């Protein structure tokens with residue numbers, strides 16, 4: 170066997186994956202319902218609730234901005250990790266390239282979203 | 292000579308077989324390295340009674356149809372862990388699986404998945420044994436203890452913490468069930484993690500740090516993608532998936548907290 174005892178850095182990605190998974194399980198369906206069904210059909214919430222002005226005001230407040238940032242970045246970290254492992258499961262043992270794409274996109278998105286939201290708040 | 296006589300005896304003491312009208316087709320994966328270039332399926336028609344296990348079906352084949360069939364078994368009562376094989380694609384103890392449940396369709400028996408085949412249904416288990424040895428599956432006392440100090444005491448509550456994980460019989464069904472072990476056999480795997488956890492959780496043991504290096508490593512718990520099939524096939528309800536999961540959390544904690552309180556267990 171001769172185990173490779175090098176410390177794995179998986180915990181970083183596993184925690185981001187776990188946090189994103191928890192969040193998407195808790196909030197994902199609700200967000201889909203609000204943004205995809207309730208608002209366009211005018212159920213419960215008025216169609217105006219997600220108008221440009223309302224959403225801009227939401228993104229300009231630090232709580233709203235923080236919410237958007239967490240949702241965008243953690244959902245992507247979750248998705249990237251899931252896709253990377255699913256590739257392995259279906260027999261595509263994608264190496265560094267797949268790793269760069271699967272974890273690079275969430276990383277870039279996290280930074281871009283943080284920048285955009287910080288500039289919108291200040 | 293004696294064996295012959297015993298076999299003869301068995302034949303005679305088993306006239307019931309000829310009166311049985313139910314037979315079931317059993318497909319067996321054969322691999323005889325001296326004649327087969329690759330494993331091939333062979334079908335046997337086996338007479339059976341409702342109380343016969345799949346293992347007894349194989350024993351019937353070996354005794355009456357083809358003496359060259361090789362398979363491992365010992366206890367016939369789901370305790371030794373040696374009779375694991377794939378029954379219709381599912382990792383099973385053949386002594387705990389019954390022919391009647393496959394009647395009239397028949398069944399296919401193959402060597403445990405994810406292990407090299409040595410011969411017929413006998414697999415090469417070196418990888419598992421090496422892993423088992425590597426986790427030090429015994430109690431490592433916290434401090435050396437003289438005989439005169441008497442026995443270790445443990446309360447029922449302390450025992451409950453690990454008891455479930457101590458039921459493992461090393462049958463390797465969970466390894467045959469684990470898709471990640473199938474893809475990468477360097478992964479420490481479910482059953483060994485259950486045993487590792489069993490010793491780490493024992494109040495008499497002080498060996499946790501020595502064992503955790505493997506858990507934290509590239510071959511450790513993070514190869515698991517939480518499929519959970521290992522726990523489903525485990526004949527002893529050990530729930531190895533739970534042991535893996537608990538140790539993912541432990542390992543993640545250690546990954547970040549080691550800078551706060553370094554223990555120096557991992558490189």
Ligand code: SF4
Nearest residue numbers: 459462463465482525
């Ligand atoms: S954990 Fe269960 S399935 Fe795995 S080797 Fe132990 S007894 Fe067998």
Ligand code: FES
Nearest residue numbers: 366367372374386
């Ligand atoms: S023969 Fe011992 S477990 Fe089946």
